[in-house]
Amino acid sequence: MIGEPILEVEGLDVVIPLLAGTLRPVRDLAFAVARGETFCIVGESGCGKSLTALALMNLLPRRARRSARRLRFAGTDLARLDERRMADLRGDRIAMIFQEPMTALNPAYTIGNQLEEAMLRHRRVSRAEARDRAIFLLEKVGITAASSRLRQYPHQLSGGLRQRVMIAMALMCGPELIIADEPTTALDVTIQAQILHLLAALQREFRMAVILITHDLGIVARVADRVAVMYAGQIVETGAVADIFARPMHPYTQGLLRCIPVPGRTRRGAHLGSIPGLVPSLMGELAGCGFRNRCVYASPPCAAGGIGLVPLSPQRAYRCLLPPRECAANAAAAAAP
Amino acid sequence: MTVETFSGAERILEPSAGALLRRRVFGHAGFMIGAAIILAILAAALLAPWLAPHDPYAQDLTRRLVPPVWDAKGSWLDPLGTDQLGRDYLSRLLFGARISLLIGFSAALISGLIGTGLGLCAGYFGGRVDMVASFVVTTRLAMPVVLVALAVVALAGGSLHIVVAVLGLLLWDRFAVVTRAATHQVRQLDYVAAARATGCSTARIILAEILPNIMNALIVIATIEMANAILLDAALSFLGLGVQPPLPDWGLMVAEGKEYMFFSPWVIAIPGLALFTLVLAINLVGDGLRDLAAPENRN
Amino acid sequence: MLAFALKRLALALLVALTVSIVSFSLLRLSGDLAQALAGPSATAADVEAVRKAYGLDQPLWVQYLAWARQALHGDLGTSFFFKEPVAAMIAARLPVTMTLGVSALLFALLVALPLGILAALKPNSWVDRLALTLSVVGQALPSFWFALMLMILFGLKLRWLPISGTASWKSFVMPAIALGYYGMPTFMRLTRAGMMEVLASDYIRTARAKGLRAPAILLKHALRNAIVPVVAVAAVQLGFFLGGSIVIESVFALHGVGYLGWESISRADFPVVQAIVLVLALFYIVLTLLADLLNAFLDPRIRVG
Numbered sequence: 023m024i025g026e027p028i029l030e031v032e033g034l035d036v037v038i039p040l041l042a043g044t045l046r047p048v049r050d051l052a053f054a055v056a057r058g059e060t061f062c063i064v065g066e067s068g069c070g071k072s073l074t075a076l077a078l079m080n081l082l083p084r085r086a087r088r089s090a091r092r093l094r095f096a097g098t099d100l101a102r103l104d105e106r107r108m109a110d111l112r113g114d115r116i117a118m119i120f121q122e123p124m125t126a127l128n129p130a131y132t133i134g135n136q137l138e139e140a141m142l143r144h145r146r147v148s149r150a151e152a153r154d155r156a157i158f159l160l161e162k163v164g165i166t167a168a169s170s171r172l173r174q175y176p177h178q179l180s181g182g183l184r185q186r187v188m189i190a191m192a193l194m195c196g197p198e199l200i201i202a203d204e205p206t207t208a209l210d211v212t213i214q215a216q217i218l219h220l221l222a223a224l225q226r227e228f229r230m231a232v233i234l235i236t237h238d239l240g241i242v243a244r245v246a247d248r249v250a251v252m253y254a255g256q257i258v259e260t261g262a263v264a265d266i267f268a269r270p271m272h273p274y275t276q277g278l279l280r281c282i283p284v285p286g287r288t289r290r291g292a293h294l295g296s297i298p299g300l301v302p303s304l305m306g307e308l309a310g311c312g313f314r315n316r317c318v319y320a321s322p323p324c325a326a327g328g329i330g331l332v333p334l335s336p337q338r339a340y341r342c343l344l345p346p347r348e349c350a351a352n353a354a355a356a357a358a359p
Numbered sequence: 360m361t362v363e364t365f366s367g368a369e370r371i372l373e374p375s376a377g378a379l380l381r382r383r384v385f386g387h388a389g390f391m392i393g394a395a396i397i398l399a400i401l402a403a404a405l406l407a408p409w410l411a412p413h414d415p416y417a418q419d420l421t422r423r424l425v426p427p428v429w430d431a432k433g434s435w436l437d438p439l440g441t442d443q444l445g446r447d448y449l450s451r452l453l454f455g456a457r458i459s460l461l462i463g464f465s466a467a468l469i470s471g472l473i474g475t476g477l478g479l480c481a482g483y484f485g486g487r488v489d490m491v492a493s494f495v496v497t498t499r500l501a502m503p504v505v506l507v508a509l510a511v512v513a514l515a516g517g518s519l520h521i522v523v524a525v526l527g528l529l530l531w532d533r534f535a536v537v538t539r540a541a542t543h544q545v546r547q548l549d550y551v552a553a554a555r556a557t558g559c560s561t562a563r564i565i566l567a568e569i570l571p572n573i574m575n576a577l578i579v580i581a582t583i584e585m586a587n588a589i590l591l592d593a594a595l596s597f598l599g600l601g602v603q604p605p606l607p608d609w610g611l612m613v614a615e616g617k618e619y620m621f622f623s624p625w626v627i628a629i630p631g632l633a634l635f636t637l638v639l640a641i642n643l644v645g646d647g648l649r650d651l652a653a654p655e656n657r658n
Numbered sequence: 659m660l661a662f663a664l665k666r667l668a669l670a671l672l673v674a675l676t677v678s679i680v681s682f683s684l685l686r687l688s689g690d691l692a693q694a695l696a697g698p699s700a701t702a703a704d705v706e707a708v709r710k711a712y713g714l715d716q717p718l719w720v721q722y723l724a725w726a727r728q729a730l731h732g733d734l735g736t737s738f739f740f741k742e743p744v745a746a747m748i749a750a751r752l753p754v755t756m757t758l759g760v761s762a763l764l765f766a767l768l769v770a771l772p773l774g775i776l777a778a779l780k781p782n783s784w785v786d787r788l789a790l791t792l793s794v795v796g797q798a799l800p801s802f803w804f805a806l807m808l809m810i811l812f813g814l815k816l817r818w819l820p821i822s823g824t825a826s827w828k829s830f831v832m833p834a835i836a837l838g839y840y841g842m843p844t845f846m847r848l849t850r851a852g853m854m855e856v857l858a859s860d861y862i863r864t865a866r867a868k869g870l871r872a873p874a875i876l877l878k879h880a881l882r883n884a885i886v887p888v889v890a891v892a893a894v895q896l897g898f899f900l901g902g903s904i905v906i907e908s909v910f911a912l913h914g915v916g917y918l919g920w921e922s923i924s925r926a927d928f929p930v931v932q933a934i935v936l937v938l939a940l941f942y943i944v945l946t947l948l949a950d951l952l953n954a955f956l957d958p959r960i961r962v963g
Contacts, residue, residue: 081866106871113869120867125860129959130882140868175958191868389794494669498676503901503938506919507681510931513923514689590800594905597802598920613803620806621814631803639798646794 027054028199028231029078033091036070036077040085043305047073049255052331057198060225060232062242062263064278065252068301071235072121074252075203078233079118080108096198114144117192121204123184127176133187134172140194152194159190163220182213186220193224200225201233206241218245239282243267248337251275254302254312257331261338271340271349273317311342319344319352383651390647396640404456411450412438415607419445424623440625442616448625451607452633458608459589459637462523466588467581469527474534475577479565481535482542492539499532508591509600517603522595526588533580541573575652582645586638593634609634666950670943677939678729678932682722685928686714694926695738712738725932734936735929739922744933748915752937755914758906759899761830762838763892770842771888774849775876778857778884789850793843805836805909822911829912837906841895845888852884859883886956893949897942 280295593610595601616626
């Protein structure tokens with residue numbers, strides 16, 4: 023970790039009671055994010071990463087329940103905060119960027135109105151000052167003719183521009199932490215790179231911590247400092263990005279990396295890896311490892327009890343019954359051409 | 360990893376489509392209550408000659424404005440009291456049910472035929488026909504219905520037939536609008552194209568393919584218009600320009616009792632309550648039908 | 659945009675024209691106007707005299723053209739009964755009807771909007787069920803009966819409000835309630851559905867993520883979008899109120915256009931009836947046009963760009 027932690031999470035659970043039973047989309051999550059670092063949470067659709075982000079901000083849907091042993095943001099216990107004080111934090115010290123820029127802005131108000139509102143809510147400034155800050159940030163995110171843009175409505179901007187506006191809006195009060203939930207998934211590939219580049223630059227300039235949620239390992243490789251791999255509501259592996267890519271421990275991480283063609287290493291015409299099977303149901307209690315029905319190394323002990331995180335070093339851990347040496351060997355075998 | 364096999368026994372034990380429908384219908388409180396009330400009123404109306412203690416037209420000027428049986432001065436001779444001409448209210452209520460039901464049903468039928476016909480043509484043929492039909496609907500919507508109905512009935516005479524005819528000729532707009540939209544939608548579907556491809560005549564396509572599919576919506580609209588017709592007829596009679604005395608029309612009973620309402624409030628309370636109950640029941644049934652036909656349209 | 663507006667205007671005029679033709683024909687064809695005017699005790703000779711005197715022996719289209727030509731010049735004819743210009747009579751009564759219509763609309767909205775918003779915030783709660791029950795009950799109440807019941811309760815038993823006449827603003831309270839309650843369910847349902855849809859949208863989540871508090875989110879962000887269909891329907895509903903006030907006006911003895919219409923029908927004073935039908939239809943047409951314009955204006959996606 024680069025610096026002291028700005029966010030510490032331990033034992034985070036999200037539970038949704040349904041008629042058919044209890045859904046547990048997030049189970050016993052634990053991670054920490056340092057000031058100024060980019061922390062990626064990566065996993066496939068349905069693994070619970072978006073709900074994790076919402077849980078951090080306490081923006082979960084009405085029926086969902088969040089609980090955590092430890093949920094500290096810069097010394098403040100988020101779990102015990104009432105809604106009023108949480109609302110004070112949101113948009114001010116913690117900001118969030120969502121996946122769908124096309125629908126994230128209110129069509130009835132101008133860009134300027136919505137940007138200024140973000141600041142006027144938290145700071146005692148005049149409208150003119152908020153407007154100036156909006157223009158400043160719009161230019162920072164690469165939008166030209168910023169002052170005339172303020173008068174425009176969301177439907178007059180393209181998806182890429184709208185996402186830039188969302189980023190500017192998140193920055194209005196100078197947050198210490200930004201949670202970005204798949205910010206580029208809905209955009210064209212060419213725009214994706216621009217937005218990621220922009221985020222990284224802004225992060226360096228404003229010294230913010232960023233939690234980036236994505237399903238794209240390519241993005242992880244490009245921007246992350248540290249990674250947490252999620253599967254079926256749990257973190258199955260965590261560590262520095264170079265480490266994870268070079269020496270994936272958990273069979274799921276290994277499987278993910280096998281799916282990516284690597285120039286120079288993957289033979290032409292060779293099969294790309296795939297992970298057979300389906301994600302297990304998130305209903306009820308999970309006994310044993312959630313990945314076992316798709317894991318080539320699964321054995322009877324994998325079905326019993328709860329499988330804890332095996333720490334390899336302060337920032338490196340994985341959740342599997344296989345001992346480290348065996349995992350490393352599997353990783354090497356998988357990486358061999 | 361095992362793959363679940365599909366057990367034949369489970370298939371047999373699954374409830375049939377009919378049973379599922381019955382379960383939903385009986386589970387829908389609003390629908391059941393409304394249907395029960397309507398059936399009760401229908402039964403009362405049909406059995407009126409046997410249920411009514413007196414002749415609804417028989418006046419007894421010695422027993423004017425007798426309160427209902429729950430009042431101190433009431434008696435079981437006239438359980439719901441009498442009106443200003445000594446006529447038994449219960450009897451009048453029962454026979455009045457016949458009038459309301461008859462008017463509601465007939466007006467809904469006539470307006471249904473007109474509106475559905477118009478809507479079918481507009482939705483099926485589109486283009487110019489649609490333009491003309493929409494224009495007709497807009498014109499009808501622009502007219503102040505109550506006023507026009509009043510005027511026509513005043514001129515043509517307040518017989519039951521005239522009232523039904525006028526209401527039927529005025530309340531078709533919702534039928535037309537909904538039928539047009541539904542026809543338009545159904546017309547684009549594949550089996551209509553298939554029917555046309557095999558050379559079915561237009562009339563046959565409309566009757567056999569399109570109509571059955573919009574029946575659900577039509578029945579719901581029919582209940583709405585039936586309720587509207589009953590309320591409108593009551594309003595017309597109340598204003599004195601609808602059904603004429605001495606018919607025991609509920610609206611007329613309210614009008615006739617208006618003068619005495621401050622001292623004998625039941626004279627207007629009872630027929631009004633009867634109207635309210637009937638219309639409420641019809642609305643409940645209509646809402647219930649709509650819910651049952653398309654539950655996804657609910658909240 | 660201009661071409662569209664002109665087309666709508668032309669259509670509106672055509673509708674007005676058709677309404678006048680239809681009502682003219684209906685009034686003259688439903689029965690014998692001359693007989694109605696002359697009265698039940700008139701002889702055949704009397705009826706013929708009346709017929710000639712009022713030009714009722716002419717062919718229908720001749721009568722209509724005569725009327726239309728006058729109407730285009732603003733002369734809506736002369737009352738058979740009062741021998742006064744109809745236009746003046748209507749103009750004198752119009753303020754009462756318009757006050758009643760607008761008050762009824764305000765009442766309906768004042769009840770429906772908060773209920774709809776609360777019901778949307780807590781679906782399936784007691785508020786939601788209350789709102790739904792009020793809707794169902796409201797649509798089944800006969801207006802004249804409801805009016806009389808209100809009269810008995812507030813006019814007689816409690817003596818809070820006057821039961822007839824137009825002495826003060828208090829005279830319009832009960833009539834506004836009796837006329838407006840029927841429109842309340844529609845508004846409530848629209849508001850509720852609209853709010854539920856809007857509250858589930860992404861931009862509300864963004865607003866919450868910005869740290870905005872409930873009042874700002876509800877009123878500034880949610881309502882602004884949910885209210886658009888309600889506004890358009892409100893304009894049309896006002897048209898219905900204006901056209902359908904006849905029952906309430908007669909119950910409460912408010913001398914508005916509807917009451918005049920009823921009296922005129924009873925007196926067989928058909929120039930007045932014809933003119934009232936036309937005026938009310940024009941109001942409705944103008945209000946529907948207004949509704950369309952409001953719809954376009956309130957949605958920036960249509961208004962700008």
